[in-house]
Amino acid sequence: MGKEIIPAGQSISIVILFIIGSSLFMGTSGESGNSSWIAIILAVLLTIPLMLIYARLHVLFPGKNLYDMLIAVFGGFIGRMFSCLYIWYTLHLGSLVLRNYGEFSKTVALTSTPMLAPMLIVGLLCIWVVNAGLEVVGRSAKFLLLFTLAVIIVVQLLSIPKFEYQHMKPLLDSGWGPVMQDVAGSFTFPFAEIVVFLGAFTVLPRKGSAARVLISGVTISGVIIIGVTVRNLLVLGPEILSSLYFPAYVAVSRINVGDFLTRIEGSSAIIFITSLFIKVSLCLYVTCQGIARVFKLESYRSVVLQTGLIMVCMADFIYKDITQMQYFAYHIYKIYALPFQVFIPLLLWITAEIMAHRAAGREEDVQ
Template identity: 25%
Template sequence: MNGDNNITVRQFLLMVILFTIGSSLLAIPSNAAVSMKQGAWIPIITGMGCNCLILLILMKTVHRYPKLTFVEINSLLLGKWVGTLVSLMWILTAFIGGVCPLVYYMGHFITTQIMTTTPDYIINIIFSALLVMGLLLGLQTMARAAEILFPVVAVLIAALIGFVSPKIQLEHFQPVWEAGVRPILKTTLDYVSFAGFPLVFFLSIYPSSVRTGTKASKTFVLGSLIGGMLLLLATAACIGVLGAETTARLFYPSYALAKRINIAEFITRIEVIVAAIWIITLFFETIIYFYASMKGLAQLLKLSDERALALPLGVLAAVLSMVVYHNSAYQQEWDERTWPFWVMTVGLFYPLLLLAVGAIRKKKIP
């Protein structure tokens, strides 16, 4: 890629943080509370440790080929046919398992919590159009947008935690270790499936499109840890204010948390804080999935400019988002039983495969 299109280390850091928060902000507190009750914060800490190990594997996979993307490394190490099949699976996971569900989440959240009389497809079309617009403007433009919007997210998260902290009740965290080891493992897998394994899609950007290349490895890890810490604070706030039972029962507990804010009967009903945080972070999470699928497909098709695929893929995402889930119950079952093992395949097993093949073949870049 042309160096003029590369992003800076700071931009890369902010995109990793926003991606990590993304859909996890609304999904993780509820999912963790179902299994872990008042100890819902524990698997986030263990999950952050697992994410560091995953990133170590990802970085070792690509550091030998710093100028190549994940798709190009597949072709180099696995050959034309096997490499293409692995790349297609990776691209389909990014698009069908990432972009389309996230567009659905946006429509579902807006139409059930904010604009209840608006049809889902209207929100899905608008969100898809914004994604296409961002991708047409290019990766560097989206990275600059992350620089502008991240301070907004940071201030809103600080405001949310600050406003609800007086309502936190320490007894909601007791007893600490009631659930046992097995629920911790299950909930850690849930966390990693949302905020760990999907980091593999940054290999369409890192290190080939980051100006310092492999020197940004510490930034990659730091971004994941900062995002995890923010999710940890949000989950702890939900448990501390709402209680474990209420958090587990609610579909969007962090949004309900903001409804509890009441300062002197003046500052109330400002759940728009969580809505704004989630819309911004979900946008950047979806952009990364979308960019990975678009760029990977363009490389397979030998297109000179991946942006030619932005509009057709955007239209396809808007259509598929309406059928990707039958209903909310199906969505929850899919997210819990299918998605973790699907994304584990492309986010852990494929990189391990490339790492092993690369160690055996020691193939150089032609």
């Protein structure tokens, strides 16, 4: 089959929907109360240098994905070991996102339906679209992003009458300590999770579009998450906000325009489903690419169905309950994810730069 190439616009749409996936409804780490929006701004600023490193890897290894880079730099054995770690991470991340949706359905939307049913439906849809190819995911993401932005803007405007600006005061009342904890939490979830996109770098055009895609995607998604976080804070207040599992859903449910326009939280929930659909699809695609690369399969499509079903089954038993899910997301994940998001990519980048410098030196000696 021909090689897939996705235009920059579609790639940016994938990045934005991937980042806002779960965080739009679960919220980000909220230790700092009414100063949480400051933590998100700092997390975005901290993520941008990391995106430049990811983009530099695309320049050093044009036409290669994360697994190709690892094997090229660290050799067959160690490179495949690192690749197996990323196969686990992307499979696990996809399962976590599916479980977020399962808990949301069980808690809010479909309280009488077994949690496995909605997760299986989304999982099968992701299997179908990944089997069709990442170009289909890209076209879907571009359309779904326009719909998502439209709904977010309308909901933001309708929320304005419910804003209580005293919830913003006093700013930094607990000091910078909780803010720094939230910076670490927001950096790893959701922004630095875009390390998954390195596994799909082969779909980017060879010319330097990676920096544009990653930085634009992170910046736009950061603005969206900051806007939603501030809205939730102004509508609910920091005390109520910290006690909720899905604060965005509750905040939107407060909208009441003249007793005529009410109960619009259902339309807001659709955004959650569309964005997590893209996030799970990308995780599934990158997991299958890794399996195909490590085991030298002809095509990743031969393992999409099996891997997708494993992801759904894993999502069903990965947590005991919603309390455990929230604790892992806000406390354990920021430690667990750092090696995948920062340490291994940094090691890969530094080693690749040394190899490129030595290769350039040898070429000069030959001349």
